[in-house]
Amino acid sequence: MIEVFFQYDFLRYSLYTGLMIGFLAPVVGVFIVVRRLSMMADALSHITLTGIAFSLLLGRYYPFFAGLNPVYMGMVFSISGALLIEKLRHMYQYYKELAIPIILSGAIGVGVLFISLADGFNNDLFNYLFGSVVAISETDFHVVIVLTFLVSLVLLLFYKELFFLSFDEEQAVISGLPKRSLHFIFMILVALVIGISMQIVGILLVSALMTLPVASAMRWARGFKQMFLYAVLFGEVSVITGLISAFHLDLAPGGTIVMTNIALLIGSIALTRKRSL
Amino acid sequence: MELLQQLTFLERGVLAGLIIGFICPVVGAFLLVRRMTIISEGLSHITLSGIAAGVLMSQTTALLAFINPLYTGLIFSLVGSLLVEKLRQIYKHFQELAIPIILSSGIGLSALLISMSTSSYSEWYNYMFGSIVTVNLNDLLFIFMTGIIAMLLLAAFYKELLSISFDQEFAFTSGISVKKMNFLFSVLIALVISMSMKVVGILLVGAMVTLPVAASMQFAKSFRQVVFLGILFGEAAMIGGIFFSYFFNIATGGMIVVTGLLLLIIALLINKIKKIMNSYRLISSRKEIVK
Numbered sequence: 001m002i003e004v005f006f007q008y009d010f011l012r013y014s015l016y017t018g019l020m021i022g023f024l025a026p027v028v029g030v031f032i033v034v035r036r037l038s039m040m041a042d043a044l045s046h047i048t049l050t051g052i053a054f055s056l057l058l059g060r061y062y063p064f065f066a067g068l069n070p071v072y073m074g075m076v077f078s079i080s081g082a083l084l085i086e087k088l089r090h091m092y093q094y095y096k097e098l099a100i101p102i103i104l105s106g107a108i109g110v111g112v113l114f115i116s117l118a119d120g121f122n123n124d125l126f127n128y129l130f131g132s133v134v135a136i137s138e139t140d141f142h143v144v145i146v147l148t149f150l151v152s153l154v155l156l157l158f159y160k161e162l163f164f165l166s167f168d169e170e171q172a173v174i175s176g177l178p179k180r181s182l183h184f185i186f187m188i189l190v191a192l193v194i195g196i197s198m199q200i201v202g203i204l205l206v207s208a209l210m211t212l213p214v215a216s217a218m219r220w221a222r223g224f225k226q227m228f229l230y231a232v233l234f235g236e237v238s239v240i241t242g243l244i245s246a247f248h249l250d251l252a253p254g255g256t257i258v259m260t261n262i263a264l265l266i267g268s269i270a271l272t273r274k275r276s277l
Numbered sequence: 278m279e280l281l282q283q284l285t286f287l288e289r290g291v292l293a294g295l296i297i298g299f300i301c302p303v304v305g306a307f308l309l310v311r312r313m314t315i316i317s318e319g320l321s322h323i324t325l326s327g328i329a330a331g332v333l334m335s336q337t338t339a340l341l342a343f344i345n346p347l348y349t350g351l352i353f354s355l356v357g358s359l360l361v362e363k364l365r366q367i368y369k370h371f372q373e374l375a376i377p378i379i380l381s382s383g384i385g386l387s388a389l390l391i392s393m394s395t396s397s398y399s400e401w402y403n404y405m406f407g408s409i410v411t412v413n414l415n416d417l418l419f420i421f422m423t424g425i426i427a428m429l430l431l432a433a434f435y436k437e438l439l440s441i442s443f444d445q446e447f448a449f450t451s452g453i454s455v456k457k458m459n460f461l462f463s464v465l466i467a468l469v470i471s472m473s474m475k476v477v478g479i480l481l482v483g484a485m486v487t488l489p490v491a492a493s494m495q496f497a498k499s500f501r502q503v504v505f506l507g508i509l510f511g512e513a514a515m516i517g518g519i520f521f522s523y524f525f526n527i528a529t530g531g532m533i534v535v536t537g538l539l540l541l542i543i544a545l546l547i548n549k550i551k552k553i554m555n556s557y558r559l560i561s562s563r564k565e566i567v568k
Contacts, residue, residue, distance in 0.1 A: 038377040039315055091545060095494070101314045102491055102541070105484030109534025112406045112481070116528040121402045130388040204322075205388065208381030215374055252392040258385025265378070269367060 004247070013136040014200055014253075015243060020148045021197045021209065022239035026217070026231035027155065028193050029210035031186065033218070034166040041207035043085065043100045044078040044187075045194050047107035049203045051077025052128055053114035060118055069140060070128075074203075075195040081107065082187035131202030131254030133247050144196050151189055162186065163224070200243075202254035209235065212261035216268040234264050282414060289417050290409035290476065291519060294533075296424045297473045297485065298515035302493070302507030303431060304469045305486040307462070310442045310500065314490075318483040319361060319376040320354045320463075321470045323383030325479045327353025328404050329390035336394055346404075347419055350479075351471040357383065358463030407478030407530025409519060416475050423472040427465055434461060439500070478530035488537035489514060492544040510540050 005015045032041050055073035059066035065073075081103055088099035115121060136144070155162075161182055164172040173179050190210075197206045217230035242257030249256075284292065308314045331349030357379055364375035391401055403411050412420075431438070441448040441458045449455055473482045493506030518533030525532075 033371065033374060036371070036373055038374055042318070042377055042380060092491070092494070095309065095312070097312050098309065098314060098487065098491055098494075101318060101483055101487040104318060105481060105487055105534060106538045106541075108480050109484050109531050109538060112478075112528050112531030113535050116531055121399060121528075123398060125402075126398055130392070202388065204384045205381060207377060208385055211374065211377045212381060215368070215378055218368070218371070250392070252388040255385050255388030255390075255392060258381055259389055262382045262385060 005244070009138070010134050010136065011247070013138065013141040014133050017136050017141060017144050017196070018200055018239040018243050019236065020144060021193075021200060022236040023232055024148055024151055024193050025197050025206070025209040026213040026235035027228060028151070028190055029214040029235075030217070030224075030227050030231055031162055031166055032190065032210055033214045034224075038207075038211045039100045039104075040082075040085070040187075041190060041194070041210045043104040043107070044081055044190055045198065045203050045206040046104045046111075047081035048074035048078045048191075048194055048198060048206075049128070050081075050107045050111035050114065051075070052203070053111040053118065053120065056120050057114045057118040071140075071195050071199060074198070075191050077107075078191040078194055079188055082184075082191065086183075126252075127202070128198070129202050129204050129254075130252040131198075131200050131205060131257075133200070133243060133253050136199055140199065147192055147196055151192055154185065154189060158182065158185065200253055201257055202252065205254035205258050208258045208261060209238075212258065212265055213238065216261070216265045219268040219272040234261065238264060284417075286410055286412070287523075289414070290412045290529075291516075293412050293417055293420045293476050294409065294515045294519050295512065296420055297476055298511040299508055300424055300427055300469055301473060301482075301485040302489040302511035303504055304427070304465055305490040306493075306500065306504045306507050307438055307442055308466070308486060309490045309494070309503070311462075314483075314487050315376055316358070316361065317466055317470065317486040319380040319383070320357050320466055321474070321479050321482040322380045322387075323357035324350040324354040324467075324470050324474060324482075325405065326383045326386035326390060327351070328474070328479070329387045329394065329401075332396055332400075333390050333394045336396070345415065345419075347416065347471055347475070350474065351423075351467060353383075354467035354470050355464065358467055359460075362459065362463070402528075403478075404474065405478050405480050406528050407474070407476050407481060407533070409476055409522070409529040412475055420472045420475070423468045427468045427472075430461065430465055430468075434458070438462070476529065477533055478528075481530040481534050484534040484537060485511065485514070488534070488541050492537075492541040495544040495548045510537070510544075514540055 005011045032038055051074035052070040054077065055065055055068065055070035085099045085103050088102060089096045092098045115125060161177055165177060165179065165182055169179070194206045197209055201209055213231045213234035214227070216234050217227050220230050221227035238257050238260040241260045243253055245251070246253035246256040305314065308317060327350035328346040330353065331344050331346030335344045361375045361379050364378055365372045368374045437453050437458055440451070441453060441455060445455060469486070470482050473485055477485050489510035490503060490507045492510045493503050497503040497506050514533055514537035517536040519529060521527065521536065522529040522532035
């Protein structure tokens with residue numbers, strides 16, 4: 001079953017990338033869920049689509065962008081999307097929760113416009129939306145390794161600060177934590193992880209990999225650290241099962257990975273029925 | 278009926294667009310005050326899996342070939358709205374987790390079903406991003422009927438919905454069943470989503486529900502004004518979007534949303550300028566007092 005993944009280079013790359021995603025996405029996801037930002041991940045992943053579409057459009061006119069992996073433009077867009085959301089929150093002070101749907105739906109609208117201008121309604125778009133097993137090239141793979149290292153390093157460095165901010169924001173601010181810059185760093189991390197993961201899982205499904213394993217882990221974990229352990233465990237299991245079944249059954253890997261996650265979630269909820277959260 | 282049959286494909290599309298541009302903001306206004314706008318995103322994504330399931334069923338089983346994917350989409354989004362309520366109970370302390378879970382499982386399921394089916398990609402893109410020229414007579418009838426049902430429901434329960442939106446506790450003590458109203462609300466959203474997706478596209482329905490209301494919020498001074506201005510913005514986005522998409526040959530859904538977005542940006546700018554003017558006036562009047 002899994003041998004074939006070691007036979008071919010491109011499959012090996014996506015398997016290793018998948019393993020890294022299965023680690024990174026749930027770890028960042030724990031912070032996202034605990035900080036009640038889970039919708040934020042969705043909004044950022046949707047705005048990544050706009051960036052990718054923009055890059056595809058530019059690629060038609062400027063050869064430089066044609067050679068560039070659209071994912072990078074996607075990351076830039078998702079970081080600016082995070083900033084815009086903060087801005088909108090200030091504008092709608094009494095309806096702060098409106099910021100995310102505005103950005104989310106607006107982003108897809110603009111994305112569709114770009115795609116349509118670039119004549120991009122084709123096979124490639126489907127891979128961007130729902131993921132592909134063969135999307136990772138050698139250079140992509142190296143970038144993924146570097147980014148994974150970087151994100152993990154930053155997370156380790158700021159673990160205490162993020163932890164503090166997640167559980168008691170007021171206390172954290174009073175004790176002098178720079179909330180805004182920490183939030184900004186965190187959003188960059190999220191944008192990077194979305195960029196890394198989307199090549200395999202697909203844009204529309206990245207956020208699933210961030211929230212679903214954490215939602216299952218919450219049912220089991222008895223502490224914050226345990227939550228990481230369980231989340232990463234569920235994440236890895238889903239990525240491996242998803243990738244293998246996607247390859248053998250010729251399905252979109254994003255779909256199989258997310259459905260494995262859903263199965264794990266339903267199992268977790270059913271098995272931990274009596275516990276209250 | 279006779280009249281509807283005589284319409285050209287473009288007229289059908291425009292008519293459908295106008296109905297949608299009317300109903301989306303009305304429901305959106307209620308969602309806004311209940312702070313639930315995000316639910317439209319979750320439900321619209323799960324409608325996509327309903328559509329995918331419908332298409333797949335009609336392709337694989339000859340017996341089920343008559344199924345219109347619109348109806349399976351409607352059923353899925355109804356089930357989805359019930360699931361959201363259920364998940365809210367399961368994750369009591371993290372209620373906001375319910376919608377991302379539904380949203381991502383909806384998309385995940387659709388990714389699976391889509392990659393299983395044999396339809397061409399362009400058909401899926403029509404469902405996801407909307408296409409005005411594919412609205413046929415049956416779809417128009419569906420949009421018409423669901424539109425009327427949604428309006429009737431809204432008119433019949435206007436008072437109850439209003440009171441539950443603004444003061445849930447008061448509504449409860451005055452004997453309104455919150456559970457029933459919540460269910461009714463979910464039905465409304467599901468109806469609106471399934472009627473709009475043919476023109477605006479599933480991934481963009483949420484925009485039609487949110488953007489016009491967000492823009493009208495900038496000017497409105499009462500709930501009624503939010504609704505009326507919302508309809509105005511919604512229709513303007515529709516007409517503008519359809520016009521430009523036809524003119525520049527761009528995907529309809531995208532253009533409609535972008536028009537809505539532009540209206541929102543203009544509304545925000547006008548409001549900002551007003552505020553600056555006001556503060557300027559304040560400063561100059563103070564100066565005069567000092568003098």
